[in-house]
Amino acid sequence: MSAPERLHGAFRLTSGRVEAFSDGVFAIAVTLLILNVQLPSSTAPGALPAALLHLWPSYATYAASFLTIGIMWLNHHGLFSRLARVDRWLAMLNLVLLMVIAFVPFPTAVLGSHIQAPADATAAGVFYSITMLLVAFGFSGVFVYVARHPELRAHGYATADFMSAGPWFLVGTLAYAACIPLAYLSPPLVVLVVAAVAVYYVFDRLPGPAQ
Amino acid sequence: MSAPERLHGAFRLTSGRVEAFSDGVFAIAVTLLILNVQLPSSTAPGALPAALLHLWPSYATYAASFLTIGIMWLNHHGLFSRLARVDRWLAMLNLVLLMVIAFVPFPTAVLGSHIQAPADATAAGVFYSITMLLVAFGFSGVFVYVARHPELRAHGYATADFMSAGPWFLVGTLAYAACIPLAYLSPPLVVLVVAAVAVYYVFDRLPGPAQ
Amino acid sequence: MSAPERLHGAFRLTSGRVEAFSDGVFAIAVTLLILNVQLPSSTAPGALPAALLHLWPSYATYAASFLTIGIMWLNHHGLFSRLARVDRWLAMLNLVLLMVIAFVPFPTAVLGSHIQAPADATAAGVFYSITMLLVAFGFSGVFVYVARHPELRAHGYATADFMSAGPWFLVGTLAYAACIPLAYLSPPLVVLVVAAVAVYYVFDRLPGPAQ
Amino acid sequence: MSAPERLHGAFRLTSGRVEAFSDGVFAIAVTLLILNVQLPSSTAPGALPAALLHLWPSYATYAASFLTIGIMWLNHHGLFSRLARVDRWLAMLNLVLLMVIAFVPFPTAVLGSHIQAPADATAAGVFYSITMLLVAFGFSGVFVYVARHPELRAHGYATADFMSAGPWFLVGTLAYAACIPLAYLSPPLVVLVVAAVAVYYVFDRLPGPAQ
Numbered sequence: 130m131s132a133p134e135r136l137h138g139a140f141r142l143t144s145g146r147v148e149a150f151s152d153g154v155f156a157i158a159v160t161l162l163i164l165n166v167q168l169p170s171s172t173a174p175g176a177l178p179a180a181l182l183h184l185w186p187s188y189a190t191y192a193a194s195f196l197t198i199g200i201m202w203l204n205h206h207g208l209f210s211r212l213a214r215v216d217r218w219l220a221m222l223n224l225v226l227l228m229v230i231a232f233v234p235f236p237t238a239v240l241g242s243h244i245q246a247p248a249d250a251t252a253a254g255v256f257y258s259i260t261m262l263l264v265a266f267g268f269s270g271v272f273v274y275v276a277r278h279p280e281l282r283a284h285g286y287a288t289a290d291f292m293s294a295g296p297w298f299l300v301g302t303l304a305y306a307a308c309i310p311l312a313y314l315s316p317p318l319v320v321l322v323v324a325a326v327a328v329y330y331v332f333d334r335l336p337g338p339a340q
Numbered sequence: 341m342s343a344p345e346r347l348h349g350a351f352r353l354t355s356g357r358v359e360a361f362s363d364g365v366f367a368i369a370v371t372l373l374i375l376n377v378q379l380p381s382s383t384a385p386g387a388l389p390a391a392l393l394h395l396w397p398s399y400a401t402y403a404a405s406f407l408t409i410g411i412m413w414l415n416h417h418g419l420f421s422r423l424a425r426v427d428r429w430l431a432m433l434n435l436v437l438l439m440v441i442a443f444v445p446f447p448t449a450v451l452g453s454h455i456q457a458p459a460d461a462t463a464a465g466v467f468y469s470i471t472m473l474l475v476a477f478g479f480s481g482v483f484v485y486v487a488r489h490p491e492l493r494a495h496g497y498a499t500a501d502f503m504s505a506g507p508w509f510l511v512g513t514l515a516y517a518a519c520i521p522l523a524y525l526s527p528p529l530v531v532l533v534v535a536a537v538a539v540y541y542v543f544d545r546l547p548g549p550a551q
Numbered sequence: 552m553s554a555p556e557r558l559h560g561a562f563r564l565t566s567g568r569v570e571a572f573s574d575g576v577f578a579i580a581v582t583l584l585i586l587n588v589q590l591p592s593s594t595a596p597g598a599l600p601a602a603l604l605h606l607w608p609s610y611a612t613y614a615a616s617f618l619t620i621g622i623m624w625l626n627h628h629g630l631f632s633r634l635a636r637v638d639r640w641l642a643m644l645n646l647v648l649l650m651v652i653a654f655v656p657f658p659t660a661v662l663g664s665h666i667q668a669p670a671d672a673t674a675a676g677v678f679y680s681i682t683m684l685l686v687a688f689g690f691s692g693v694f695v696y697v698a699r700h701p702e703l704r705a706h707g708y709a710t711a712d713f714m715s716a717g718p719w720f721l722v723g724t725l726a727y728a729a730c731i732p733l734a735y736l737s738p739p740l741v742v743l744v745v746a747a748v749a750v751y752y753v754f755d756r757l758p759g760p761a762q
Numbered sequence: 763m764s765a766p767e768r769l770h771g772a773f774r775l776t777s778g779r780v781e782a783f784s785d786g787v788f789a790i791a792v793t794l795l796i797l798n799v800q801l802p803s804s805t806a807p808g809a810l811p812a813a814l815l816h817l818w819p820s821y822a823t824y825a826a827s828f829l830t831i832g833i834m835w836l837n838h839h840g841l842f843s844r845l846a847r848v849d850r851w852l853a854m855l856n857l858v859l860l861m862v863i864a865f866v867p868f869p870t871a872v873l874g875s876h877i878q879a880p881a882d883a884t885a886a887g888v889f890y891s892i893t894m895l896l897v898a899f900g901f902s903g904v905f906v907y908v909a910r911h912p913e914l915r916a917h918g919y920a921t922a923d924f925m926s927a928g929p930w931f932l933v934g935t936l937a938y939a940a941c942i943p944l945a946y947l948s949p950p951l952v953v954l955v956v957a958a959v960a961v962y963y964v965f966d967r968l969p970g971p972a973q
Contacts, residue, residue: 359568360571363568363571363572363575364575366572366575367572367575367576367579368575368579370576370649370653371575371576371579371580371583371653372579372583373653374580374583374653374654374656374657375583375586375656377654377657378657379661383671385668385669385670385671386670386671387671388661388665388668388670388671388674388675389674392661392674392678402654403650406646406649406650406653407646407650410646410649410650411646413572414639414642414646417568417572421568539643542639542642542643
């Protein structure tokens with residue numbers, strides 16, 4: 130083994146460490162969402178109850194984004210638990226996914242603060258939907274790479290199994306794409322659809338005793 | 341085993357990984373609390389000591405929320421250490437609990453900044469109390485699900501033991517519920533009661549040598 | 552074993568899990584410090600270089616607090632690696648320590664933004680020094696409890712060894728206490744002393760090959 | 763073994779724990795970057811799409827800094843996986859590296875918000891480049907220390923291998939240094955170069971099957 134090869138060997142990545150870093154980013158992104166739920170800098174005396182109620186879009190987008198990232202973490206964990214090792218390309222694709230996940234708090238804040246502004250609600254909804262679509266693309270990138278590289282996987286997991294799971298992942302991608310035109314009809318519906326997609330990804334996985 | 345079943349098997353969750361993600365959210369939520377302790381954007385020269393003292397409600401709500409989340413983490417850890425595995429429903433219930441925990445910094449900030457405003461202190465206290473009640477419901481959801489699913493637990497833990505712990509959990513739930521009317525009498529008392537409930541949940545667990 | 556006892560047994564804490572949660576709080580507190588380094592909301596065109604230089608107190612307090620928390624983490628890790636288990640009282644004392652650690656970003660921000668304000672620099676320095684003193688008390692609380700409870704420690708660590716380390720911990724406590732009057736003479740010196748104490752706690756531990 | 767020596771033995775650091783703390787700081791620093799992507803506090807009705815597009819420099823600096831920190835994490839992980847233990851000097855050098863990494867969100871925000879301001883873009887670019895250079899110095903400090911202390915490394919890793927990797931690390935350092943004059947020509951090019959250096963550090967490590 131040449132010196133550079135030995136060095137590369139040293140830089141081999143265990144799936145456990147990549148998961149730990151990813152878990153950190155998922156957990157932080159989800160917890161930072163609350164920083165965007167904020168009262169106006171000053172409210173009239175006695176106006177607090179109204180101001181708190183008026184924030185309902187921020188609560189709704191908080192919940193939709195929290196569930197989306199949280200449940201994607203669940204599936205990310207499920208995917209990586211099938212891996213025996215991680216190569217540099219997969220690490221790079223995973224980093225791109227994390228970069229989009231960590232971006233989610235910004236469009237969440239934008240949608241929460243503009244969904245009641247008639248002139249801007251649609252733009253905020255489109256921005257949010259595009260971000261969710263990028264999240265789906267990011268997850269698909271990781272998924273497809275794992276499906277195509279059996280040498281990274283723990284034994285006993287056939288490529289065919291992975292391919293048969295493809296349609297499941299397509300559901301979310303298509304739903305997020307459909308949210309873009311939906312934002313022209315009703316921005317609040319976008320929030321509902323995103324939350325529904327999140328819940329779908331928990332419960333679609335419950336059918337058998339193998340669970 | 342069919343392909344979907346094998347895939348579901350791959351998505352089986354270990355309690356260790358769910359705990360690690362939960363630990364992250366608890367630790368971040370608790371540390372973000374400090375971001376809501378802030379000086380007014382400008383103070384007159386020489387007015388800093390008064391401004392720092394004037395922030396006492398923010399310090400008090402910081403402590404009450406920190407202890408509440410920190411000690412709930414302790415009990416969350418205790419509960420999950422009894423588990424052998426986690427299914428999707430439990431993961432979902434846990435995610436809902438984390439969603440409420442991560443929300444706590446917002447009502448904490450609202451209470452800290454309005455407890456001295458006569459017209460709004462009660463509303464802030466009620467909002468804080470309702471959030472704490474939701475936290476208690478979130479924890480109860482996880483607890484009851486674990487109590488009802490012996491197949492998820494490590495061996496040696498009988499359902500009867502879990503059920504007998506029910507009253508302990510009820511104490512906090514009732515105390516938080518009582519904080520809602522208490523907020524009409526005295527919002528600062530709400531902070532005290534919440535902190536006292538947190539401390540109660542540490543020390544009620546110390547009686548025997550089994551500890 | 553009665554039902555409550557078995558439950559208590561289940562709630563036994565491993566030092567590993569408490570360390571993991573503590574690590575999270577230390578790592579987050581240290582990373583949040585940067586959020587308090589901020590430019591004035593608007594600067595004149597071309598004034599950016601001056602504005603960046605003008606922030607030197609924020610850089611200095613950032614470094615002092617980062618090193619203090621980072622090196623306290625080092626010693627916290629060293630202390631907990633001697634433990635075989637953690638009881639509820641120790642968990643509570645540790646939580647109080649973490650509560651003070653997580654508070655540090657606030658006085659750091661206050662000192663960074665007021666150290667150049669003649670009328671308020673001393674007050675900011677005193678506030679920062681008191682916080683550091685509380686951090687030292689928090690660490691001492693954990694340390695003394697561990698020293699007095701040999702049953703929590705891994706075998707081979709005698710109480711006498713712990714007691715002989717007492718003076719080391721006293722150095723920091725006394726230095727932080729001395730910072731309070733020092734803030735009346737020179738607030739920037741407070742920052743230097745705090746940074747020096749941090750560095751002291753790394754390098755005092757290097758003498759022997761046992762390291 | 764004297765009492766102080768036994769105590770020092772207790773304070774021995776495992777590379778695993780130092781990695782865990784470092785992972786936390788890397789993951790948090792990378793996720794905090796999004797907090798600096800912010801809309802102006804108020805926009806005219808209907809102006810949201812323009813405002814979102816106008817933020818492109820913030821998106822670009824977000825991506826460049828995210829990739830830089832994320833890929834440095836990858837290499838940090840690779841480096842520490844070669845270690846059997848960590849001494850206090852290495853812990854200190856690592857803490858200095860983390861202190862610079864955690865600082866990155868600030869110059870990232872400054873560059874994102876000033877790259878379109880003709881009078882200040884160069885200063886912002888220089889500030890960002892200097893920070894990246896400090897990051898490179900921080901990583902080099904850790905790397906050189908590990909290269910010079912074979913007793914810290916896991917068996918089978920020769921010093922010659924480490925030394926032969928030196929030029930790889932020099933590439934980034936020189937590129938960041940070149941960004942300082944580049945900021946006088948074109949601040950946006952600085953962002954591109956920084957992102958390119960990050961990607962270089964992923965893919966330069968892929969040549970052999972040992973990966």
